[in-house]
Structures are given as structure tokens and as C-alpha cells.
Amino acid sequence: MNWDELITLPVYRLTTKQKSPLFKKALQNLAQYHFENSEDYRSIIQFLYPAQWLNKEVPPLAVSLFKHHLLKSIANDDVFKITTSSGTTSQHVSRIVLDKINIVRQQKILSKIMQQWLGPKRLPMLIIDHANVIKDKFSYSARGVGIQGLSLFGYDHTYALHEDMSINMAAISQFFETYKNQHIIIFGFTFIIWQYFIEVLKKHEKHFKLNNVTLFHSGGWKKLQALAVSNKTFTAQIKAQLGQISVHNFYAMVEQTGTIYVECDAGYLHCPVWSDVIIRSKKDLSVIEELGVEGVIQVNSLLATSYPGHALLTEDLGVIFGEDNCNCGLKGKYFQVNGRLKKAQVRGCSDTQS
């Protein structure tokens, strides 16, 4: 299948059995493309995984490789934008090389996924951040990428925070008043929503009675875990301040922008048809087929065409709970992310010979 066909696939309707052969073939083709077009990728594969490669496997690269190497499968002239990660765990940030076609496709796929949750129409949008976070031009931070990407689904983009991260209560109240009878979208990063929005509303005993709101948040739980705030606490506190609104976390990374994993009403993250999640053992990085067992998350995405980021071993721990039978009705794999891997827990892929 080429992209003209891939893009028409239903986001969450294929069963694992239907998706598997299609996905495997497309991923192998993509890996072959990178092998032919990225010298660095070819060297890594030939040096570390010659046997797996001959066996038509697609070995994952450690996501940290993108922090040290500018990996790309396109000519210098075609480089359009380089996005960077927020780099929460180290001084280094990932750098992802994108060409025009890759960027457009990321937006289109993201749009297909989001429409499953928001419907086809754009909605008034409240962004829990300040406007300057997207002003940087050629190089985007993960926060900028997220906000920029999600902006497509809204209109009258209203920023809830001032540049010093203090709350703009007037803007927020006015936004809720203007759109009180309409479906609205709220988006922000998990920690920022908690620290600079929900906690502040709570402190000022400010309550809203909203109901037709879909709130999306992402960015990871590391900082909130340190404060002992779970997903449950987070959602409950949001509802206490804002009302009975719909709250969806999503798992995403700048290294595979576009294919995000949205949390359903049953509380599980779902794989869209264009990406796949695999759990690997912390001990030896072998694939864990059994459901319900925690391990290191590998993400595969067909979207990574301008850089060899199609199969990545993340630094996150997670559990796949099942396939095709989530209570919410969506097909495919569903999983949870349990947190970051401690550095000592696993040897990086570059020094593993499994």
C-alpha cells in the first residue's frame, strides 16, 4: 500500500488480524527505503542487527539516538524543518528532520485521529499556555509542535496564561461566557494544566459549570508523579473546577509526530491504524507477547518518511491490555503508559546484543 491508500484506512476500525499483514508489509517497505536513503541508518542496521535485517525484521532504534545524531533520509535541500523534543531527562534534545511532504502528512493523519474524538467541525479553542510558545520560527520545541498541531482543530484560539505563566482569568472567563452553549476544545500540556491552571483555579476557588467541553492533554506524568498526582486525581480535579467535561490524555512524541495515542472513555490509550505498539522486556528487550505485562514501549509509525524514526524504542514503560476488545468499542491494541524507565533499568539498544 502507498500513502494514497494508507490514508484512507479507518482510524480505529481494523482488527489486529486485519491490520497486521498490511502494517507489517508497509513497515518493511519503509525500513527498506530508509536503508537505501540514510547512510547512518544503514550503518546502524549493518553493525548492530545484520541477522535481524536478513530475517526481514525491523529492529527499533533507541529514541535517544536522535539526541546525538541528525538522522535523515532526504537530501539537505529538502530539509524543511527540524523539530526538537523538550528534553526532560537530559540536556540533549531530539532533533527530527522533516520535509514538506512528511509535515503535511503528519497534519493530515493527526487530523484524521482528532476528528474521531471531536467531530468534523473546528471548535472554539482555549489553549492552556501563553502565545509566545509558538513564536519561534525554524526550530520548534515539543510544546510548540503540540500547540501548533492542535491549533488546526480550533478557531478563536485563546491563550489562558500570560507570558510569565500567570493565569489570565479575564480571558478565560470571557471565553467560557462567549461560547457557553457551544462545544469547545481545551488543550495544554499535562503538567502546565495542573500547575498553572487547575491548581490556580482551585486556590482562587473559581468554579465553572461547563459540560460541552473536550479537554486534551499530553506531555507525560513525570512531574506530576513527583507530586503524587495520578491521572485519576488529575481528571477529578479538572472536573471539580470546570464541570462535567470530557478529558482525554494522549501519548505522543516529537520523534513520531502525527500518530498520537488518545485515551478513550474507558481510560486506555488506543493505537491508530498507522502506528503500532510493542512491549519489550526490561531485562533483555525481547518482545513480550503476553498481555498485561509491563515492559519498555516500542512505537512503530508509518509516518516517519523523511527520517528513520519508523521503529523506536522509547524510554517509557507500559502495558498492553488487549486487542480489539476495549469496552469503548474501538478496535486494535489498547494500552497504558506507566512512567519513565530509570536509566539503570535497561541497557541502551546500542550496547545490547540480543
Added chain:
Amino acid sequence: MKTINDIFAESLDIPLADVTDDLSYQAIAQWDSTAHMVLIGAIENHYDIMMDTDDIIDMSSVAKAKKIIKKYQQ
């Protein structure tokens, strides 16, 4: 009466003479993804339309924009 070219010039903060049909998204520093959303807002206000997400993504040149706007005016 404001033309679509005027809206482009104002939103992207470029001289009107620089707005040609083949001017394309990201071809100049002023038309980046942030400016794109500003531009969309200006077009929507002026023509009193609401574009679909896919059209925003597809609006990759001035010529394309004209085509898309026409679609909403029918």
C-alpha cells in the same frame, strides 16, 4: 473592497506586490505555520466562512487559497 491578496499581505505582513498566485506556504519566512493560522482567521472573518481542517492543511499557495475560498462561497 478588500481582496484576497490584501488579506494575504496584511496577515503575512508582506508588500502587496509580493502576493502572487504561486506564492506558497513556507516558501517565505513570513508564511510559517503560526502565520498560517492568523491568515486562516483573517480569511474566515472577511468571508464569514468556517473552513474544514483538511482545507487548512491543503491551503498551500495563494492560488489554492482562492480555489478553496470559492468552494465555501458557493
